[in-house]
Amino acid sequence: MTPSEAGADVLAVQRGDRDAFAALVSRYQNRLYRYLLRWVREPAAAEDLFQQTWLRVIEHIRRFDPSRNFDAWLFAVARNVAIDYLRRRRPGSLEEPGPDEVPLRDRLHANNPGALEQVLRAERAGLVQGALESQPALYREILSLRFEEEMKLDEIAEVLSIPLGTVKSRLARALERFRASCLSRRLEESAP
Amino acid sequence: MNEHESIRELLPLAAAGALTPEDAEGVRRHLARCETCRRVMEEFSALADSLRGLPTPRPRADLVAKVCGLAELRPARARTWRDGAAALAPLVAASWVMALVTWPLLKEAIRWTLGAWHVLFGGWGAALVTYSILGFLLACVAVFAAGGRASAIGRT
Numbered sequence: 001m002t003p004s005e006a007g008a009d010v011l012a013v014q015r016g017d018r019d020a021f022a023a024l025v026s027r028y029q030n031r032l033y034r035y036l037l038r039w040v041r042e043p044a045a046a047e048d049l050f051q052q053t054w055l056r057v058i059e060h061i062r063r064f065d066p067s068r069n070f071d072a073w074l075f076a077v078a079r080n081v082a083i084d085y086l087r088r089r090r091p092g093s094l095e096e097p098g099p100d101e102v103p104l105r106d107r108l109h110a111n112n113p114g115a116l117e118q119v120l121r122a123e124r125a126g127l128v129q130g131a132l133e134s135q136p137a138l139y140r141e142i143l144s145l146r147f148e149e150e151m152k153l154d155e156i157a158e159v160l161s162i163p164l165g166t167v168k169s170r171l172a173r174a175l176e177r178f179r180a181s182c183l184s185r186r187l188e189e190s191a192p
Numbered sequence: 193m194n195e196h197e198s199i200r201e202l203l204p205l206a207a208a209g210a211l212t213p214e215d216a217e218g219v220r221r222h223l224a225r226c227e228t229c230r231r232v233m234e235e236f237s238a239l240a241d242s243l244r245g246l247p248t249p250r251p252r253a254d255l256v257a258k259v260c261g262l263a264e265l266r267p268a269r270a271r272t273w274r275d276g277a278a279a280l281a282p283l284v285a286a287s288w289v290m291a292l293v294t295w296p297l298l299k300e301a302i303r304w305t306l307g308a309w310h311v312l313f314g315g316w317g318a319a320l321v322t323y324s325i326l327g328f329l330l331a332c333v334a335v336f337a338a339g340g341r342a343s344a345i346g347r348t
Binding site for chain 2: 013018021022025026029030033034037043046047050051054055058128129132143144146147148150153168171172175176178179182
């Protein structure tokens, strides 16, 4: 989907076109649901937040500036909905670990270059999925936005409302921790 | 921090395609001569590919249909309130006009039937205000009753 195609639907929704709204939901349904699922990890909660996100879109779409990036706006709306939910349900789950807070066990395993490549070839999807879900919420989010949503760094900065430099440092920490977690899981599984 | 360490820190961002062209060139030159960093870089690249290749979870079809239906309700509800607000202004005006027109008749009726009871209202002026407010409240009740009926029709 090109930005102009989404933009035409957004303009139509702003004029009250219900068919355009359905088209917009249809366009973004998988991406938005996946993003919310990465946040809360529970399908039932993600479904509830999916609905709440679109309700907020309906409420605020008239105030959206069509010259802006709709993807970034939509994901920022979803992000706020998810954060509100997590603040209510699991206070503390939104804290970002410091740069040295990779678990020691994972740090030790991470100093073994080459082993992870074998891991990924063997059991890629299941292990990667599990390792992703074990990451802190803010790391799951940034990994999903960059690699699943394939957003540019400046788009991510817009969604997260943080400077570009912070996006880069968070992304680097998230990948380091994710790598260590993948390797640790694989070694645990292969242990007798 | 020596070159090896500083390049090692850039490897996650290199795998994420998030380096400046200058840093990317520095990483490329270092990897050409550093076996350790090259292997770590291959791991990060494989991880990035794995993340890109994760299966996409999909929402239930009935959930999507339900969300699409949200737009059916919202404009209908908004239109009802706009209609109610538009209807309120002429009805309020009409209630005031009716209060002023009927006031002499009511005043005579009170005088003949209740004698000096108007004093209980604080005088004729206060009685007129009370009468007008009652008319306004009745107009509001009529508007909201009509709005509720229109809303029910809009949902069907």
